[in-house]
Amino acid sequence: MTTKITFFRPLKSVALTTFGTADVPELQVNERERKAYERGKAESMVALQAQFESLRRASSEMQDNFFRRLNDDFEAMVKDIDMRIPDLLIGMLRRLLTQVPVDRAMLDGILKELLSEVSGEGEQFTVFLAPQDLQTLSANNADFAKDYPHVTFNEDHSLKSGDCFVKSRFGVVDGRIETKINKLTRELHGV
The missing domain is CATH 1.20.5 (Single alpha-helices involved in coiled-coils or other helix-helix interfaces)
Structure with a gap:
């Protein structure tokens, strides 16, 4: 802040003895x-x-x-x-x-698997196969039924190649491919 001082006459001599605080060393x-x-x-x-x-x-x-x-x-x-x-x-x-074409070896495997589920010594079974599968089984071996004693083979036109089911006195075992796939689906989904 500055303050303006006005004098009536000019100053003749001015000496400033101190201004502010003393000098700091x-x-x-x-x-x-x-x-x-x-x-x-x-x-x-x-x-x-x-x-x-x-x-x-x-x-x-x-x-x-x-x-x-x-x-x-x-x-x-x-x-x-x-x-x-x-x-x-x-x-x-x-x-x-x-x-996959179904051949004799594959049909034998399918039948063995299915019959193992219902096997009983001397038990009579009826196996239902697709017509072309029954023809494949009997094509090169007219006596193919001798390979499967106690089993009667029948055609079922509603079955696809590779499908089969077995009837016994205890009931029916479903060996259709779709049934196996559905079972596998339930197992994979944890149902």
Whole structure:
């Protein structure tokens, strides 16, 4: 703040004896500057340390959130794949089975598997096969029935190649491919 002083006449001589406070010795000025510098440095270090700690916590939290989301997404993807795999496998199996020709060896395997489920010593069974499968069994061996004592073979036009079922006095054992695929589907889906 400045104050303007006006005189009526010009001054003849002016001497300023003191103005403001007395001069501060240079050593004291240097000491005050050093202390102010040290105080500013300490305050800056504390502020930087706090800022660094805040950034570290924020970074750690972001990293934790990222890995949590990544893990959740991975688990969801695995669950989705687990749900899709059985249907993919069953679809591939159905396509594969429609392209595989049924030969005598395959029919023997199908019959042995099916008869093992109902086998009883001397028990009479009736096996129903698709017409083309019965023809395949008897094609090169007119006495093929001797390979299967106690079994009567019949045609069933509703069956597809590779399908069969067995009737015994205990009931019917379904050996159709579709039945086996449905059973496998239930097992894969955990039903």
